[in-house]
Amino acid sequence: MKKRKVSKKEQERIDKILQAFNREYGLEYRCFLNYETPWQLLFATILSAQCTDERVNIVTKDLFQKYKSIEDFAQADQLELERDIHSTGFFKNKAKNIIECAKRLLYEYNGEVPKDINELVSLAGVGRKTANVIRGNIYKEPSIVVDTHVKRISQRLGLTKEEDPVKIEFELMYKLPREQWILYNIQVITFGRSICTARSPKCTECFLREYCKYYINHQK
DNA sequence: CTCCCGATAT
DNA sequence: ATATCAGGAG
The missing domain is CATH 1.10.340.30 (Hypothetical protein; domain 2)
Known part of the structure; x- marks a missing residue:
């Protein structure tokens, strides 16, 4: 990833995105897979x-x-x-x-x-x-899980231009506050399944469209 | 880069 | 028919 510092304007845009996620999906941690141990x-x-x-x-x-x-x-x-x-x-x-x-x-x-x-x-x-x-x-260790949703949505939002999941992981760790890492992952997957789907994302009903690079670039 | 691979939505 | 899904290994 580039070591270039994130501009103040970009940092504000990122904050808006995180605030919108927190507003829409809340702060609750949950796991998508069922387990006991x-x-x-x-x-x-x-x-x-x-x-x-x-x-x-x-x-x-x-x-x-x-x-x-x-x-x-x-x-x-x-x-x-x-x-x-x-x-x-x-x-x-x-x-x-x-x-x-x-x-x-x-x-x-x-x-x-x-x-x-x-x-x-x-x-x-x-x-x-x-x-x-x-x-x-399990260990409540701050970490970013780059799965198919996190990759796709981080790219669309303009948080990364990388393709390599490891590079995306480190870029997101650099750009997002540590206390939001796990939450970001949970919220993005929820978002990716309902609104920002891989095929034909529902941009018209998306609460992030005013901050989203993908939406801006796909406006006619 | 290729391969592994079934279930489901579009 | 084809794209996609909480990817990983050779």
Whole structure:
């Protein structure tokens, strides 16, 4: 990312956007994936790659009834686990990763989900997005989760021009106040599912249109 | 860069 | 038919 300082005018625009998000969606933290324990959130998040959280929640409801512990996943038959998570897509990779991940949690982390970003990312099937979901939800560590919604909407709003999710993550950390990081993520996903959708965003009914670069550039 | 991949909306 | 979904790895 560019180290250039954010102009005062741009900083005011960003503040307006954040205020509008807070006004519209409130300050409440919530998780889009259902879970009871940290390791359940970890596996649910691995399953959520390129899959709706609604679908993941349907699958994990039965999955966590059947596999009640990390040990159950570590000892799981891979083909059977593939069938159990089939509808989330990428089921071969995900089943393999979850089993390998479960083993490492047991053998290297004493059955605990690590907090450190580098340790999290070293786990099978865990990238920065999954790692930051864990850090934000389990450890309340300020973190920005760059998923498909955060990427698309940050670009449309004009908060970044980058394509690389890691660059976007660092640019947003630089531009947004630390106490808003987790909230921004929650609000943007809510926003992205209802108004600022990937296909044909509902700009005419959008509460951010006066601050949005995308809206301005798509006005005739 | 490519591959992994089913379910749903458009 | 095609785009999209709380991406990650080789």
